[in-house]
Amino acid sequence: MKKHNFSAGPAILPQPVFEQAAEAVRDFNGMGLSLLEISHRSPQFTAVLDEAQVLVRDLLGLSDAYEVLFLQGGASSQFFMTAMNLLDEKGKGGYVDTGSWSAKAIKEAQAFGPVEVVASSKASNYNAIPKGYPIPDGLTYLHITTNNTIFGTQYKALPETATRLVADMSSDIFSKPVDTERFDLIYAGAQKNMGPAGVTLVIVRKDALGKVGRHIPTMLDYRTHIKKGSSFNTPPVFPIYVSMLTLRWVKANGGLKAMQARNEAKAKLMYEAIDSNPLFDGTVAAAEDRSVMNATFNLIEGREDLFAPFLELCEEAGCSGVKGHRSVGGFRASLYNAMDLESVQVLADVMHAFTEKYA
Numbered sequence: 001m002k003k004h005n006f007s008a009g010p011a012i013l014p015q016p017v018f019e020q021a022a023e024a025v026r027d028f029n030g031m032g033l034s035l036l037e038i039s040h041r042s043p044q045f046t047a048v049l050d051e052a053q054v055l056v057r058d059l060l061g062l063s064d065a066y067e068v069l070f071l072q073g074g075a076s077s078q079f080f081m082t083a084m085n086l087l088d089e090k091g092k093g094g095y096v097d098t099g100s101w102s103a104k105a106i107k108e109a110q111a112f113g114p115v116e117v118v119a120s121s122k123a124s125n126y127n128a129i130p131k132g133y134p135i136p137d138g139l140t141y142l143h144i145t146t147n148n149t150i151f152g153t154q155y156k157a158l159p160e161t162a163t164r165l166v167a168d169m170s171s172d173i174f175s176k177p178v179d180t181e182r183f184d185l186i187y188a189g190a191q192k193n194m195g196p197a198g199v200t201l202v203i204v205r206k207d208a209l210g211k212v213g214r215h216i217p218t219m220l221d222y223r224t225h226i227k228k229g230s231s232f233n234t235p236p237v238f239p240i241y242v243s244m245l246t247l248r249w250v251k252a253n254g255g256l257k258a259m260q261a262r263n264e265a266k267a268k269l270m271y272e273a274i275d276s277n278p279l280f281d282g283t284v285a286a287a288e289d290r291s292v293m294n295a296t297f298n299l300i301e302g303r304e305d306l307f308a309p310f311l312e313l314c315e316e317a318g319c320s321g322v323k324g325h326r327s328v329g330g331f332r333a334s335l336y337n338a339m340d341l342e343s344v345q346v347l348a349d350v351m352h353a354f355t356e357k358y359a
């Protein structure tokens, strides 16, 4: 039976990418060697790294002011690495608190300099993206989480400020075009919408670096990795290769504008299925801030007993990963780039059949 993978992360990747990745593990480019056993400094692998960087630049339309890095440690390491490289006592980092990941970024940054939380939706259990708050002048940067994977909210427009942004784009990078010139730094763990776990994409503006006074350990200094083209030490060769294949797929399928159209069509279908169904409550996230990537929904009050039966019906139809994050409960359908509209239709049909049976 065909499986429909709605997991939030590690998440679905295009089927042809899995096939090409499997082949590269057996025999890379006809070398008679596995991708996993060749030198990361071989011309065969440096070509992969180069192509991955070019694809990132090309898809996002990056100017020469930016460097593209493939690092380890996950988005979680970027919570402190961004502040360690950009912030010290002379400056101030502004943060918008829109969920668990933002809160972790705030906590880590506080060790490196003054931090001001300029807005937060914590009081309403992060059901919305704050809007219309004053942004103080003189911030070193304003940090945002563009898509809140757990709560299912997403920025539809960037905050209006002349201050450069730093963004965690782990769960919506490459899902739509971005005005990259607004950013000093963008980071994303690969395992949501770009590739396998184990590599973290960092896009950084060169002129934002070198301004803090502290000693930065070599491995945690972005300048080390810029100077060495992400090969100061052994880079995560397999996740980089699979990310490169995924980005090739994104480009071959029309690039970020095409991804956006595709993703919006899927989200429309998904939210219509939730809103038209009397057993489900789609108000976990405020309507205007609903994520195109992660749709969160719940059972209506009083029908929480139907939690297990619904997941069972999903499994029977091949829909996996629909269970919500433990801190929110309910359900979450993640609709990343590689997911087809047909799969979303399967889930919508399951929801409909479920209501026929239980409403």
Ligand SMILES: *Cc1c(COP(=O)(O)O)cnc(C)c1O
Pocket (backbone or CB within 6 Å): 009, 073, 074, 075, 076, 077, 101, 145, 147, 148, 149, 168, 169, 170, 171, 189, 190, 192
């Ligand atoms: C998953 C996720 C993270 C954590 O990523 P790791 O690579 O596991 O550290 C951070 N931010 C967001 C928005 C996420 O979705």
